[in-house]
Amino acid sequence: MSDFFLSPVGLQHWLVVSTALFSIGIYGLLTRRNAVGILMAVELLLNSTSLNFVIFNKFATPSAVDGQIMSIFIIAVAAAEVVVGMAIFVTLFKHRKTVDVTSMNLLKN
């Protein structure tokens, strides 16, 4: 354990950061009640995966740029996803005056 804190920053340290980011995203997704907050948590999840690609690019294939290109695509797609999500939330807000996900219970058998 002390090796982890004393050694210079390497692959393991970065992976701990990205895993922590992913876990925070999952926690936020499960506990947030506002749909916009959930979208922010989803953004954390996607950033964590994007960070993963950059980390592995640096440590596994330092000469190539494939992982970095992938992370740029992830950022672009995440933006598209958020745009669509926000448009849907706005429509929903016009009808219900709330985007609290605990009150989304009209669809039932």
Added chain:
Amino acid sequence: MLMLPELTIIGTAFLLIIVDLFLHEHRKAVLGGIAMAGVLLALGFTIGMMPQSGELFGGRFAVDSVTWWFKLLFLLASLITLAISIDLLDGRIDAKHMALQARGEYYAIMLFSLAGAMYLASARDLVTLYVSLELATIPLYILTAWKRDTLSSESGLKYVILGALASAFLLYGLGLMFGLTGEMNLEAIGRSVTPSPTFWLAAAMVTAGISFKLTLFPFHMWAAEVYQGAPAPVTAYLSVASKAAGLALMFQVFYRMMGHQLMAWAWPLAILAALTMTVGNLAAIVQNNIKRFMAFSAISQAGYLILGFLGNSDEGIPSMLYYMLVYILTNLAAFAVIVWYSNQTGRERIEEYRGLARVNPLVALAMMIALFSLAGIPPLSGFVGKFFLFSIASKAGFHWLVAVAAVNSTISLYYYLRIIRQMYIEPVGQETRALSISPVLAVTLAITTLATGAIGIIPMVYETVSAQTISWFLPFIH
């Protein structure tokens, strides 16, 4: 020229958006025709180019026999969905407040999703795979919320959040695969990856992401909510094209990236299949809304579908492709009736199909044939498809799973018969009268119903699929 079908679809989508700008409101019925013509043209190109293989862009886009079959399935599903959408979008309906707005954009967005699914089948590296997957999925979020009422938006919200979560899981898994091998090409990853704890974590996360698309057991709950709230033709599209895209993704990941480890991954898949079909069937029994009911029926069908991944016998690939073809035709025949009935009357509850056979006997007959095929009654094609899949599981040594699947087929017959009982045995309601059916929908219903019966009896269909794809996966597992 290998990309001609995709380019045709994208060209048609842009053409629709532009033509839509210059058309007067009462002449917009032509848009549905343009969309169908574009898909038919792409279908023609696909069938014309079918057996050949080749690659573009340094191997990032490639076609082979299985890829062509997937493209054929996507195009077929979209063509039939467009045909059953026209009724709703052109306003030839009796129920009030049911017509959808913005036809041009609706067709264009559906075609973009189709193009994404087709690129997904051709993707050969992680970037192409991920971007085409999202191109296939994000338009579906928009289409789900298209009605802009409170239910449709609610299902859109659920779909967008859960869909984003699933793609985050998939991406994390793909990131680990990239980290283990340092390769972006799917087949290069498959060649150099070796079993290790990290690999199994990546495999589990990728499987979770795919399970969401295919509605496998612990990730299936979105299906019921989204199918119920979405406009009926979108539900039809989701239940077939989105599922076929999930299967294409599963082929890419399981055969190309994890081919050597697939035998070790058979047990988790078998458990997933058993749980999916059991949960789907048991939940379907108590449903009263027909779209929700079809969602659980689709979940249990996905459970049968992944039996084809067990073992490494040659026939797994053609069996799954054939079952997908059968499922697309059968499910869309059932959905053509559901869409038509909800357009004409606004009714979606199972009891409200009461007495349909007395007033519209032919439509009720088509619905009955489709439901019997889904339940797997011989000689309909659903039986033949299930027979091939069960025999794959049996050859792989999973006899208990075949028993579970057979019991589940019997349970499914009970709830499919509930609808047939309402249509044929229950007395006609008071104000029920014969409902009119538009020519496009009538032709679609006739073709899908006849095909449901025919492709189970004519041996040529399965033989063609089998001859072209039977040893496709050998390079990935040896």
